Amino acid sequence: MKGCEDFPVPVPSTVHVDTLVDLTAIYDPAINVCVLRRSVNPEVHRFVLEALAENTGHLVRVPAISPDLDGLFQIRSDTAGARAFLDEIRVFAAVYADLVDADHLGVRLAVTRAAMCPRFHVDRVGVRLVCTYQGAGTEWLDHADVDRARMGHAAGGQSDAESGLIREGARIQSLSPFEVGFFKGEAWQGNAGRGAVHRSPAGTGRRVVLTLEAL
Numbered sequence: 001m002k003g004c005e006d007f008p009v010p011v012p013s014t015v016h017v018d019t020l021v022d023l024t025a026i027y028d029p030a031i032n033v034c035v036l037r038r039s040v041n042p043e044v045h046r047f048v049l050e051a052l053a054e055n056t057g058h059l060v061r062v063p064a065i066s067p068d069l070d071g072l073f074q075i076r077s078d079t080a081g082a083r084a085f086l087d088e089i090r091v092f093a094a095v096y097a098d099l100v101d102a103d104h105l106g107v108r109l110a111v112t113r114a115a116m117c118p119r120f121h122v123d124r125v126g127v128r129l130v131c132t133y134q135g136a137g138t139e140w141l142d143h144a145d146v147d148r149a150r151m152g153h154a155a156g157g158q159s160d161a162e163s164g165l166i167r168e169g170a171r172i173q174s175l176s177p178f179e180v181g182f183f184k185g186e187a188w189q190g191n192a193g194r195g196a197v198h199r200s201p202a203g204t205g206r207r208v209v210l211t212l213e214a215l
Helices: 021-027 042-050 080-100
Strands: 014-017 033-036 056-063 104-112 127-134 139-141 180-184 197-199 207-214
Touching: 014 021, 021 033, 021 080, 021 180, 042 080, 042 127, 080 104, 080 127, 080 180, 080 207
Parallel strands: 014 033
Antiparallel strands: 033 180, 056 104, 104 207, 127 180, 127 207, 139 197
């Protein structure tokens, strides 16, 4: 019988942190998802629930320093709730830009009831910041929990559950509202073949999702 030392425990590719400083964990080659835990901001939450209209899908391209976010949603931005929301986005834009040394960012705000990317997949980006302000959060699989040979066309038209992409015993993880996830893509240096495998959650509930990425 083989000893336990012959069956090494897979190193997790996900890390959860509690401070902005600890987001530097994303530099670890073994990590492809870094999640910042944080509590719900009541003022921002109220603004998201009451003011943001559905079917919003705005993308603005802005400088990382002092970004002009007035075009992010087509409602008044001088209310207390809107200011709190935009101030929060500016903070995370600065944090993200500092982490990846980006001069310009793409900032997208989506308010929808449809799953934007319902199948597990990887992105051809360096790293993307994702925050769900309302509704179910982005789902992902740890590196050891996925058979990458079963993604995309290799699934043969079968669902994620049927194709064998999700390994036996795997746990599908998801972001909670207001948590901030940094998802490494295939274009991150040295990360080819290890991009975070993720998808939009199933269901038709209202979702408010913010994403940031370097341009």
